[in-house]
Amino acid sequence: MTYRMTVSPDFSPDFIAGWYIFNTWLQNQLSEAIHLELFDSFDDQRKEIQEDKIDLIFANPYDASTLIRDKGFIAVAAPSGKADEAVICVGTDSDISCVEDLKENCNVSMADDPEVNTIGMIMLEPADLNKGNVNISELSNYVMVAKSLINQQSDVGFFLKESYDNMSKFIKSQIRPIIASEISVITHSFLVGPQLINRVDDIRKLLNDMHNLEKGPGVLASLGFEHWVNQEQEDAEFMIDLMDTLIT
Amino acid sequence: MTDIQLNYHDGTSDNRNVIDEEVPFPEGKLIVSRTDAKGVITHCNQAFVDISAFSESEIIGKPHHLLRHPDMPAAAFKDLWETIESKSKWNGYVKNLRKDGKYYWVYAVVVPNIRKGKVVGYASVRRKPSRTKIDECTELYKTMLAQENEQ
Numbered sequence: 155m156t157y158r159m160t161v162s163p164d165f166s167p168d169f170i171a172g173w174y175i176f177n178t179w180l181q182n183q184l185s186e187a188i189h190l191e192l193f194d195s196f197d198d199q200r201k202e203i204q205e206d207k208i209d210l211i212f213a214n215p216y217d218a219s220t221l222i223r224d225k226g227f228i229a230v231a232a233p234s235g236k237a238d239e240a241v242i243c244v245g246t247d248s249d250i251s252c253v254e255d256l257k258e259n260c261n262v263s264m265a266d267d268p269e270v271n272t273i274g275m276i277m278l279e280p281a282d283l284n285k286g287n288v289n290i291s292e293l294s295n296y297v298m299v300a301k302s303l304i305n306q307q308s309d310v311g312f313f314l315k316e317s318y319d320n321m322s323k324f325i326k327s328q329i330r331p332i333i334a335s336e337i338s339v340i341t342h343s344f345l346v347g348p349q350l351i352n353r354v355d356d357i358r359k360l361l362n363d364m365h366n367l368e369k370g371p372g373v374l375a376s377l378g379f380e381h382w383v384n385q386e387q388e389d390a391e392f393m394i395d396l397m398d399t400l401i402t
Numbered sequence: 403m404t405d406i407q408l409n410y411h412d413g414t415s416d417n418r419n420v421i422d423e424e425v426p427f428p429e430g431k432l433i434v435s436r437t438d439a440k441g442v443i444t445h446c447n448q449a450f451v452d453i454s455a456f457s458e459s460e461i462i463g464k465p466h467h468l469l470r471h472p473d474m475p476a477a478a479f480k481d482l483w484e485t486i487e488s489k490s491k492w493n494g495y496v497k498n499l500r501k502d503g504k505y506y507w508v509y510a511v512v513v514p515n516i517r518k519g520k521v522v523g524y525a526s527v528r529r530k531p532s533r534t535k536i537d538e539c540t541e542l543y544k545t546m547l548a549q550e551n552e553q
Binding site: 276392 | 428430432434449491509511512513517525526529530531532533534535
């Protein structure tokens with residue numbers, strides 16, 4: 155049997171090759187056939203999840219909720235030092251210096267990243283702004299969000315902090331962060347589906363020892379982090395509870 | 403500075419200093435804590451420690467009313483407990499009391515931690531409220547408190 159693995163579509167394009175390398179490494183370690191399927195959109199991936207076609211997933215906290223509570227997935231690990239944070243930026247020449255400078259009907263650009271967009275909207279709340287009183291443009295990626303700020307089509311833009319950090323110097327010279335989240339507790343997780351339930355302990359041990367195993371550090375470097383940290387089911391459940399508090 | 407005796411719903415009381423000075427909510431942060439099913443704090447993050455001015459060891463094991471400000475009406479907390487005990491999510495604006503007697507406002511959301519159908523505790527996340535909402539609630543809570551004191 156060939157199992158299917160996927161990755162939340164909000165990962166940085168810089169790490170596409172890394173996920174293929176990781177997939178090969180995992181197949182060798184587990185002696186199981188695993189096909190890596192990457193999706194361009196959250197909708198396409200969620201359709202596959204709903205149809206029970208995914209067995210392993212590096213999931214964002216939003217999808218982790220459905221996967222764990224509705225689909226019986228088990229959390230085994232999270233990347234070390236890679237909490238999901240959001241940054242709100244304006245164009246360099248903007249008059250806006252803090253969130254409270256923003257007014258109703260301002261133009262907000264964002265990518266199709268529900269978690270970042272939720273955190274971003276929370277950071278606009280101190281200015282009495284919400285989805286109902288701002289003009290939202292959902293763009294295809296974070297470079298387009300930056301462009302909308304540079305072209306003055308938007309007043310503010312939301313970025314995944316990792317994506318903002320990885321932007322070119324040229325783009326970063328034309329946008330300016332006004333606030334960054336420091337939430338720390340929200341992170342992507344590696345989840346194992348019901349079809350592989352008998353290999354959960356093996357996968358947990360493998361990932362948590364990965365940085366000590368042959369070729370492990372190199373594979374981890376290609377994913378952009380140094381090691382996995384163990385994530386028990388209760389850790390993931392609590393994170394889902396926290397996400398629930400943010401959706402209000 | 404005013405020295406006030408605070409009486410809690412569980413029958414305990416405490417003498418606390420109250421200073422009319424607001425401390426701003428930390429930018430970009432969320433204040434996170436977790437309690438057991440009885441409301442005793444079992445976990446808090448660094449933002450909670452920083453804003454409350456208590457040390458972590460002074461927070462863990464204490465009931466959540468450690469932060470209760472005398473300007474908060476009892477009805478707000480009654481509503482909170484009735485809501486979360488019925489396994490629903492509660493949200494509202496809360497004025498909290500720091501260890502040093504100063505205060506800070508939060509927009510709080512509390513959810514029950516439900517495991518296998520049973521409430522095993524509660525998670526509370528606080529975020530920065532708008533000044534408009536703080537002003538509205540300051541007036542509202544004054545009225546509610548006055549009504550409670552008349553009863």
